[in-house]
Amino acid sequence: MSTTTESPIPTSITIETIWEARDRIAPYIHWTPVFTSETLNGLTGTRLHMKAENLQKTGAFKVRGALNAVAQLSVDERSAGVVTFSAGNHGQGLAFAAREFGVACTVFMTDTAVPSKVAAIQGYGASTRQFPTIQDAVAEMERTVEQTGAVFISPFANEAVIAGQATVALELLEQVEELEQVIVPIGGGGLISGTALTLRILQPDIRIVGVEPEGAPTMTRALQQGRPVTLESTNTIADGLTAPFTADLNLAIVRELVDDVVIVTDDEIVDALRLVLDRTKLLIEGSAAAGIAALLTGKAAVETGAVTAAILTGGNIDLGRLKGLL
Template sequence: MELNLERIKKAQENIKEVVRKTPMFHTSTFSKKCNCNVYLKCENKQKTGAFKLRGAYNKLVNLTEEEKKRGVIASSAGNHAQGVAFAATSFNVKSTIVMPLTAPQAKVAATKGYGAEVIQAGQVYDECHDKAVEVQKETGATFLEPFNDIDVMAGQGTIALEMLEDLPEADVIVVPIGGGGLISGIAVAAKSIKPSIRIVGVEPEIVPSAKAALEKGKVTTVPGAKSLADGISVSTLGDECFKYIQKYVDEVVTISEDEIAHAMFQIMERNKLIVEGSGAAPLAALLAKKIDGIEGKNVIALVSGGNADIATTAKIIERELVFEKRRIRFEAELQDKAGTLGALISEVGAMGGNVVTVRQNSNWNERGLESADVSFEITVQSQEHGESIIKSLRDKGYVINIKK
């Protein structure tokens, strides 16, 4: 069985009644930052919150009735899980999903909500895959590979058909890489339609399985690690995928955890999109200037999914606000008199700062019983705004010590 444009077009026909054609839009904000014309293809707006439904549903369409009767089993960090659960329930097929212990609880809950039985095992995808194989042998269920399967790759490749239908003049497509099924399908479809188009893959630098495989010329297992981009934290590239990546993908770049977090924050703030780490990876590569030769080009960044863990997202927002100095921590030396603290809070508010937390560290300090140190955390509009507030407070006689 070979992955080709004909098979991908057939997949598009198979899934058209269920899968949404997701929006794609130009973003002037990121175009200016990246010095190219950036378009975001929003698979975070897909049913189940990610692109995985495409491949999973196409695979279910191609199963025999006997295979469906045995039920299906899959291993997944989260998005394939939801896609399989949704697709299986659509066909009234029993589904069992093995997910890592580290999978975001939002993805676990959603998978159960779509009708699957969930088993959690292992820290990374590869470990939960081994558990799924074990369960499959015990139950006889039909195993649905998350990426290393031609029908799955073909389903994912339908994204490229939509991209080039909406933007035929696209020059570059930037795609996250985990096991390789997504980029394989997209690369085959896009290159078959427009051979001149450039396909760039992005993966976390702490799990660079695709880059390692391309450098060594063979599938290579790298040490497992949990990335913010949990959906692409895959230690071993699919061997079927690797054949197409070698042939059709022009380049693979890696990004740091800080770059992923920054991109997640930026896309939330500027484009009002909730995006998981994997979905932010292509934009992270663009913002970090990891891709050369794209100046003035039409570049599509695939936002592959939006199933972000809320707790993790909150931490990222907090971190980025501190990093950009829009959340400031400082200590003020105040006289221990009624109204002194309220006066300082009023001063901060009058200058446009928002007081988040206030804590009096003790009733007295080395200066005696008549003074106290009070810790503040405030949010401001920008680094410059924060600096002006601190300067103004000091000019008014307050003793302010900035905390990191």
């Protein structure tokens, strides 16, 4: 974390912005519970609190940011409709938000997107379009924006989205006393950006650790090279963490405010997923299990016995895939 007095982070997000987001989205979301497990405490060497965003509306935290963004659109912007690219969870969140506010929504995805996530997006009333690669999907989305004037709601590089995701951290601070560290899975970086902005203002001594899958180390590569990079391909069971690139805004926040970013393997993610299901009966997806995997393996270098929160980011796992894992 940087010790400079003047922040180089290019954002107008303030704690007031985040409080406003909390109030704005409150009528539409669940205040998700926090779960504990003595077994997981022992295995991780922490006093672990798991924030169950797998129980959130649409099955993931992503709906928070989507609602905050769509709620602030002008009448003309709502008439133009919204678009995004997504592996699935942001698409579901945006489709839900668009439905709540009567806005047309199209989600651009890959041909390999999890079928149940595609079906869920369509179930919320949005259209989906699928392409061979995420780069193809993004390119076609950008053409659509240019041709139709639709509003692009980024999964991670939109300030309203980040402020919405930041509300997870607000809740954690109220739910967990004497919180010392937070473990956050990273895809494009929206959740960890919001978490870091919130905690550094309200509880600046809390340690923040980001976690990426070995098959999609987007933020790690960006930190190494000092700029956002685009991965040629991603390959991980944690499909919600497969953003092939991040953005300048998210990189700046992570570089300045996050203590560490670590990488876990798919085998470690699967072991964590099984353990959480067995010991807590919480059904989570691979993306959510990444943070638990970092704690179980010791890759998240946390202080023994520290009060720790892990954000279980979602539970939208395909049942066929789950059967294969079990």
